[in-house]
Amino acid sequence: MIHITVDASYGGRELFDVISAEFPALDAKLLKRAFKDAAIALNGKNARGNEKAAAGDKVDIFLSDEQLGIDLTPDVVYQDENFVIADKPAGLLCVSDTGEKNAVSMVEELMKLRGEYSLEALMVPYLVYPLEKEASGLLIMAKHEDAYMFLSQAMAQRRLTRHYVCAVKGEAKESAELLAYHTQDRAAKTARILERQTRESRPIVTRYQRLAKGGGMALLRARPVTNCLHQVRAHLAFEGLPVIGDETYGDRKFNAKLRARTIALWLKEIIFEIGTGHEYAYLNGRKFESHVFCFPKCVYDAGLIETVQ
Template sequence: MIKLEITQEHQGLRITQCVSEFLPELQSLNLKKMIKAGDIKLNGCLIKKDFEVEPGDIIEVYVPIEFQRFPLLDIVYEDKNLIVLNKQPGTVVVGRVDRNTPELMSMVINYMRDAGEYSEESGCIPFACFKLDVYTGGLVLFAKNAEYFEALREAVRQRRLARTFRAIVKGCPEYERGEFQHFYVKDGDDKYRVSAKKMRGSVPIYTRYRVLESNGIFSVVEIEPVTQYLNQERAHMEAAGYPILGDRLYGDARANKKLGIKYQALWANRIRFNTGVNNMLEYLNGKTIETEDIDFPLVNFE
């Protein structure tokens, strides 16, 4: 919570005008809606209208978490063109689910503004090159301007950027490493289905894996979705018979309930750039960005 003390120079201004002046990073929010929701108080009291203020008044602002000077911004890599963050489960990449869910995009905007890098006029605004489910943790790549976003998006389309995930799955694949090959098709608004047989409208998908640790019941695996379709790593592991623990959409509901896991044991832990030469991404060619800061749900391997 932030307290704003009103002085003589602010007399006659409305609450929203004062909040915008003191906290310009909140200008993108619907401040009147925050007043009605009780997130902005006047002199310790709940209010429902955007009153004019007087000297000595105290405005209390309960700032959404993503606007609290980027408290959860875990920067793994940064240069003048891009930034890679290690996202925590429960944080949405783009598009707030509700006012209590932190949004990574808003944090990056605030970070760039604070660094003097943000400019809508010149196209220096962040763009998410990858998206992760709200309950998947790990590396998220943002371009800092439109030009590099287009270049990175094309590199993703051409599979010149490879992402690797670490996960805990039920069961253990027969071989220590290998590649699953199935077919992938949209099945409703938010879900995708994977099958060993070709279906109408389906496309072939390929996912590489490597077993890092196993007790026969659960396994820690490294997953690389070669074809990089939405939720491929989750849907493909389930179709192959090794569902990711904690996954509400593609997982084993009985196992999840028994283990008491609240979010999926899936983490985007590595980005590898194979961008080639003689292009604007040449300086990234051969670079690997990786994190070992992985906050999996607790699973007993004993």
């Protein structure tokens, strides 16, 4: 969600024009649809776009930074000679083969500015784990091969803890540990969750705690204990708790009914539990938090998001 306060210079102009002026890269058709989908609120009430704005009016816009045409450069939460932790906004790719703007290329430019980049010495950004384009939250990148190998092993040994916050459809328990088997369609780059093990599948564990509930939805704090493609989204959907706004594993009819056009998935926190006795021990016990997320308006309307703000 983006929040703006109407400046006195806009007094008397229609709200549609005010938002267009504030976000010149925002497509007019998309803005019209946002008003139609009740994705814009004026002073806490759904707006139509033809309201006359007054100085001091509060406007809430439930669109992603990408849709608004805002710069998608992630904030650097932490960096040293070995690692970069970045806060990725929704709409930004982690990596791209087509030259599209992405988090890895941005960190590469940062390393070049700091004089750290060297392809010959393998001093390049290594993505430790991916995060879906539509999701927001923390990314870790190693700056050289040794640091990458260390954190990859830490991930495999479950010593790098990730906590997501997500809104789901359904009646979630207060807490649960979910067990299943994971396989993936490599061509489609999607996951499939199974009740029974097969030759190609891997066991997975996902834990969650319910933070709030309302409006036929629940807000969860989810931890993927194992590390598989789209694990949180796919596993929760398999258990009858599809993530709001997820068009791959979610309930498309429910999303359409709620006009949920962004995914309610946020990697909020990572904790290093990597032990001591090695050169990266200085990060042991460190916790890092994201402050960038973009959930659909229906999640706010249900009063769920207040528990994490």
